[in-house]
Amino acid sequence: MKSKSSNLYIQVGIAIAGIIALSLIAFRYVNANSDPTKQDAVQSVSANNITASLISVEASATQVKSEICIDLPNNGDWLPYASIEIKGESFPADGVTLQNAKDPNTYKNSYRCYEFSFSVSVPSDTTELKINIEKLQINLSESLTTEMCAEAERKIQATYSDFSFSCEFGNHGIGFNILEKPQEMTEDQANQLIFEALTERIEGPWEFTYALQ
Numbered sequence: 089m090k091s092k093s094s095n096l097y098i099q100v101g102i103a104i105a106g107i108i109a110l111s112l113i114a115f116r117y118v119n120a121n122s123d124p125t126k127q128d129a130v131q132s133v134s135a136n137n138i139t140a141s142l143i144s145v146e147a148s149a150t151q152v153k154s155e156i157c158i159d160l161p162n163n164g165d166w167l168p169y170a171s172i173e174i175k176g177e178s179f180p181a182d183g184v185t186l187q188n189a190k191d192p193n194t195y196k197n198s199y200r201c202y203e204f205s206f207s208v209s210v211p212s213d214t215t216e217l218k219i220n221i222e223k224l225q226i227n228l229s230e231s232l233t234t235e236m237c238a239e240a241e242r243k244i245q246a247t248y249s250d251f252s253f254s255c256e257f258g259n260h261g262i263g264f265n266i267l268e269k270p271q272e273m274t275e276d277q278a279n280q281l282i283f284e285a286l287t288e289r290i291e292g293p294w295e296f297t298y299a300l301q
Contacts, residue, residue: 131296137161140221140294143201147210147217147300154219154298155187157201161290164226172206173218179208214300221294225287232262232286240285248273253282 132141143155152172160166170181183205188194204219237255244251252267269278 130298133294133296135292135294136290138224138290138294140292140296142219142296142298145217145219145298149210149212150207152206152208152210152217152219154204154206155201156204156219156221156294156296157199158221158224158294160198160200160224163195163198164288166200166224166226168202168204168224169222170204171220171222172208173220174208174210174214178220179206181205182207210300216300217298219296219298221292223292224290226289232257236286240282243285244281248281251278251281253278 130142130144132139134140138159138161140156140158143157146153154170154172156168156170158166158168168184170184171178172181173179181204185203185205186194187201187203194200210217232255234255237253241251241253244253248270251269251273254265254267256263256265264279264282266275266278266282
């Protein structure tokens with residue numbers, strides 16, 4: 089069965105959580121090299137022809153911060169998604185900051201560095217941390233076109249033949265008008281399908297194992 093929704097306008101916005109600076113005292117490793125273009129790596133791993141390098145790790149009893157640099161495939165607005173594993177339990181990053189984000193030259197270079205923040209408890213007997221970049225993703229941009237929306241609709245219809253939507257372009261952003269969807273599908277699920285279909289994604293993982301000293 090199908091359900092129809094008319095004039096449902098969803099405003100799209102991307103928010104990145106900020107990083108709260110804390111005093112980190114328990115464990116610390118930071119490379120001395122301060123070259124903003126290429127920094128010495130503690131570890132480097134490659135997946136899908138993309139190399140990620142672990143630059144630094146700072147950990148306390150309540151938080152872990154890590155800097156990771158990535159050779160991205162192009163100069164697009166890529167956002168990395170990361171998690172940390174402590175004693176077999178995984179936690180997503182609750183903050184990510186692009187280093188030198190205010191410098192225009194940062195966006196002319198596909199080599200970029202990010203600081204990840206994990207609000208996690210690190211037991212005193214922990215011997216190692218596993219930090220994982222799960223995927224890289226380009227989110228919706230101002231360059232979105234009606235052709236890209238139509239292609240996204242075709243991607244969704246390959247799984248949900250009774251799904252239809254249109255994009256609406258305004259001065260305050262991009263909106264979705266959901267025309268038709270399966271009855272059992274919620275509006276939030278429909279919006280997520282559209283968002284994922286309109287984004288470019290590269291799957292990892294890029295996994296680092298860091299020994300606490």
